[in-house]
Amino acid sequence: MKAEGKDVISFGAGEPDFNTPAEIITAAKEALDSGKTKYTPSAGIKELREAIAAKLQRENGLTYSPDQIVASCGAKHSLYNAAQVLFNPGDEVILIAPYWMTYADQIKLAGAIPVVVHTTPESGFVPTYEQLQSAISPKTKAIMLNSPSNPSGALLPRQTLKEIGALAIKHDFWIISDEIYERLIYGEKFESIASLGKEVYERTITIGGCSKSYAMTGWRLGFAAAPLVVAKAMSNFQDQVTSNPTSFVQYGAVAAFNLPATSVEAMRAEFEARRDLIVRLLSEIPGFKIHPPKGAFYAFPDVTGALKPGETDLDLTSYLLEEALVAVVPGSVFEAPGHIRLSYATSRQNIEKGVGRIREALEKRA
Numbered sequence: 215m216k217a218e219g220k221d222v223i224s225f226g227a228g229e230p231d232f233n234t235p236a237e238i239i240t241a242a243k244e245a246l247d248s249g250k251t252k253y254t255p256s257a258g259i260k261e262l263r264e265a266i267a268a269k270l271q272r273e274n275g276l277t278y279s280p281d282q283i284v285a286s287c288g289a290k291h292s293l294y295n296a297a298q299v300l301f302n303p304g305d306e307v308i309l310i311a312p313y314w315m316t317y318a319d320q321i322k323l324a325g326a327i328p329v330v331v332h333t334t335p336e337s338g339f340v341p342t343y344e345q346l347q348s349a350i351s352p353k354t355k356a357i358m359l360n361s362p363s364n365p366s367g368a369l370l371p372r373q374t375l376k377e378i379g380a381l382a383i384k385h386d387f388w389i390i391s392d393e394i395y396e397r398l399i400y401g402e403k404f405e406s407i408a409s410l411g412k413e414v415y416e417r418t419i420t421i422g423g424c425s426k427s428y429a430m431t432g433w434r435l436g437f438a439a440a441p442l443v444v445a446k447a448m449s450n451f452q453d454q455v456t457s458n459p460t461s462f463v464q465y466g467a468v469a470a471f472n473l474p475a476t477s478v479e480a481m482r483a484e485f486e487a488r489r490d491l492i493v494r495l496l497s498e499i500p501g502f503k504i505h506p507p508k509g510a511f512y513a514f515p516d517v518t519g520a521l522k523p524g525e526t527d528l529d530l531t532s533y534l535l536e537e538a539l540v541a542v543v544p545g546s547v548f549e550a551p552g553h554i555r556l557s558y559a560t561s562r563q564n565i566e567k568g569v570g571r572i573r574e575a576l577e578k579r580a
């Protein structure tokens with residue numbers, strides 16, 4: 215529609231609208247100029263794995279040796295490697311809905327079966343102990359965590375992380391913790407589940423990357439930090455699939471992971487201001503209920519009160535695109551029907567204009 219010249223406002227993109235910080239770009243350019251254009255070790259150059267290990271120690275209180283770290287072409291690639299080396303056909307993997315749809319597909323690509331725990335806005339999209347317990351069976355191989363969450367922006371509280379850790383130890387399953395949004399958090403403190411104790415650490419694969427924290431989505435650089443045996447398997451697997459992530463991107467990533475947390479504070483603060491704005495504007499729309507997100511850059515209102523009889527969130531997103539020229543993502547793709555996802559990785563001006571259009575389009579048909 216944009217190509218046809220229509221003025222569509224998109225709340226669809228899951229990527230920061232900021233530029234990559236200059237220090238990172240300079241480091242990658244210097245790497246290119248100095249001939250860092252050859253193959254590297256499959257798991258990444260030592261300097262990068264050391265920089266990631268130092269970051270995990272400094273910011274997450276996690277001790278990993280560089281050998282326990284595998285750099286890949288994005289966190290998505292790291293997650294895929296983990297699924298391929300850990301899951302066997304018929305294994306069950308617990309997912310907390312609403313969840314990022316890639317998890318379910320990667321579980322299925324490994325022949326395993328997603329077992330979904332559904333959460334609601336009323337519980338802050340946090341599962342209860344009973345819900346988690348009843349999802350476990352002798353076939354449970356792992357649980358996938360994503361806190362802060364895409365699409366809900368929910369943050370799993372320490373108590374829930376402890377409960378998950380205790381269940382994983384008791385029933386002997388892995389924890390895959392996707393912490394890609396760890397830096398984009400509003401008013402609370404981020405905690406890595408692997409920092410909760412030795413026994414939890416020994417069964418956790420911590421996933422992170424550059425895309426969201428440093429506005430580097432197109433660079434493709436993510437990592438997994440895992441017990442040595444898992445890290446080695448992931449590195450061997452990657453060796454036969456893609457080999458190393460792009461050489462000069464790795465040098466840019468070294469600069470990124472060496473940046474102090476404060477260096478991306480301006481970006482985080484801007485996301486927080488946008489979050490406050492979009493939450494206020496969405497809460498003023500009749501029939502919308504919004505649970506304020508605690509992290510990431512997505513608002514995920516429950517829109518059931520604005521649906522016509524028989525209408526679904528998919529119908530509503532089509533209506534909004536055609537009538538309001540506003541693109542949003544239906545909650546159904548995250549296994550949360552009755553919701554829509556709006557990424558606020560767009561300007562405050564677009565947020566005001568776009569949410570205003572949604573409101574007008576709904577008032578028009580009321």
Ligand SMILES: Cc1ncc(COP(=O)(O)O)c(C=O)c1O
Pocket residue numbers: 228287288289290291314360363364392394423424425431434435436
């Ligand atoms: C929860 C989650 N994990 C991982 C990714 C992918 O990150 P990367 O760009 O590093 O592959 C995304 C991207 O949207 C995401 O939302």
